[in-house]
Amino acid sequence: MTLNVLFVAAESEPFVKIGGLGDVAGALPGAIRHISLKSEDLPPVDIRMVLPYHFAIKQKDIKTEHLGDFSVPSHKGSVPCQVYRYDGGNFPVYFLDGAPIDEKSPVYSLEPANDGDKYVFFSLAALRLPGFLDWHVDILHANDWHTATAIYALKTRPLPSAHLAHTKALHNLHNLPFMGYGIQQALTDYGLPPSDNDILPEWARHAPLPLGLLHADKIVAVSPHYAEEILTPEFGCGLENFLKQRKSALTGILNGLDTTTWDPETDPLITQTFSTQTLARRVENKTDLQRKFNLPEDENLPLLTLISRMDPQKGIDIALRGLAYCEDLPWQAIILGTGTPYVEDMALELEANYPQRVRSVIDFDNKLAHQLYAGADMFLMPSRYEPCGLSQMIAMRYGCVPIARATGGLVDTIHHVSRSVNGGTGFLFLKPYPSVFASTLKRAIHRFHHPEDWRQIQLNGMQQDFSWENSARKYVELYVRLRNKN
Numbered sequence: 001m002t003l004n005v006l007f008v009a010a011e012s013e014p015f016v017k018i019g020g021l022g023d024v025a026g027a028l029p030g031a032i033r034h035i036s037l038k039s040e041d042l043p044p045v046d047i048r049m050v051l052p053y054h055f056a057i058k059q060k061d062i063k064t065e066h067l068g069d070f071s072v073p074s075h076k077g078s079v080p081c082q083v084y085r086y087d088g089g090n091f092p093v094y095f096l097d098g099a100p101i102d103e104k105s106p107v108y109s110l111e112p113a114n115d116g117d118k119y120v121f122f123s124l125a126a127l128r129l130p131g132f133l134d135w136h137v138d139i140l141h142a143n144d145w146h147t148a149t150a151i152y153a154l155k156t157r158p159l160p161s162a163h164l165a166h167t168k169a170l171h172n173l174h175n176l177p178f179m180g181y182g183i184q185q186a187l188t189d190y191g192l193p194p195s196d197n198d199i200l201p202e203w204a205r206h207a208p209l210p211l212g213l214l215h216a217d218k219i220v221a222v223s224p225h226y227a228e229e230i231l232t233p234e235f236g237c238g239l240e241n242f243l244k245q246r247k248s249a250l251t252g253i254l255n256g257l258d259t260t261t262w263d264p265e266t267d268p269l270i271t272q273t274f275s276t277q278t279l280a281r282r283v284e285n286k287t288d289l290q291r292k293f294n295l296p297e298d299e300n301l302p303l304l305t306l307i308s309r310m311d312p313q314k315g316i317d318i319a320l321r322g323l324a325y326c327e328d329l330p331w332q333a334i335i336l337g338t339g340t341p342y343v344e345d346m347a348l349e350l351e352a353n354y355p356q357r358v359r360s361v362i363d364f365d366n367k368l369a370h371q372l373y374a375g376a377d378m379f380l381m382p383s384r385y386e387p388c389g390l391s392q393m394i395a396m397r398y399g400c401v402p403i404a405r406a407t408g409g410l411v412d413t414i415h416h417v418s419r420s421v422n423g424g425t426g427f428l429f430l431k432p433y434p435s436v437f438a439s440t441l442k443r444a445i446h447r448f449h450h451p452e453d454w455r456q457i458q459l460n461g462m463q464q465d466f467s468w469e470n471s472a473r474k475y476v477e478l479y480v481r482l483r484n485k486n
């Protein structure tokens, strides 16, 4: 029997992408549909995605059809919602519009409080969509805080229609610290009082993310290791004790990678394509970068790269400080990213201090990112926390060996190289301190000078299967278990 899934998110490729959620929402629903249709042991999944009709999407001039309108009740009167359908993909996508999804507002404001009205309206409107479409929903799949309100309303308010009578809720957790704190007023305006359940700490009873986590039938963190880490004070953001009580509902499923876009064998943005069979060609990409950035052209000098949003989460400061500890060793580095001004300044300062070997590009440059993955020897990923992470997977697929903090999805995707290479694909360090990063980098540089070992590490990484298929199958199996549960 077909399994009906309503996938609700704030952002998704190719319509609008701000962060990692956009990559996942852009790939996972299609992968779920695909695997369900081709596997005889799985039911076909009719997955439909709902997104806010953000101004950024309207500007793209995507062809949509206006299906009609309904309204969402609130204490201030009912708020009209317009439904649009996009049919250009492998599954239907609905865009919901209305006054709270206002033209001037970006997908995310700096202050969640400014986004409260938009995402509470959107979450509640999404729950009215099945009735409007006359489509029964088995699974509501919500993502992060923005759509957690849909779960809270589904489980605590009268149902807007019988189409939700048997709906189970899955809460996909991409980033715990972003809880949507401060939108209490919007929840109240739409008739959603704070929870009185005392397994939640008091401060969390009116924030959408904890409310979703409280009521979800299943919580899925985006990696198994992150699912464990959030039960500890270091990563639990004050919810660790509450999450421990929800442990039986909590699991982790690793995200995948779009292996078509990210394929060193066919990538049109890189100078020289290569594969495991032709790894020797890769050096041309490195020389090209050295030339382009006016760095000494030497293939025996390890070229390091760091490509990241410059956000405190990403721990870029840890690597930048750590690099200075390694000034006695030979290396070059190209840093690419934009974000928090003090981190940008640190990157520029490092270049000023080491003009012979560091280049910092404060920009978002997709083409350069591809070239760096394809040409650099090592990829620095010093994240303070990393629910899953995507760039370490890209780096490994491109033969660029990750030096990463042992946290979250980095632990699940990178096999640490210890004394012998074995199946190792990268180097992990435990504590988020510059000195710890530096000693791991030193070990990696030492290994780099054993070319046979290095080549093996690269090949191990390139041979990992990061495709979405594995994860999509796990989600469908979970949907089936949820549907069968009473």
Ligand code: GLC
Residues within 6 Å of the ligand: 019, 020, 021, 024, 174, 175, 222, 255, 386, 387, 388, 389, 390
């Ligand atoms: C968030 C997390 C990142 C994860 C992504 C997609 O951006 O910070 O680790 O890969 O969500 O799940």
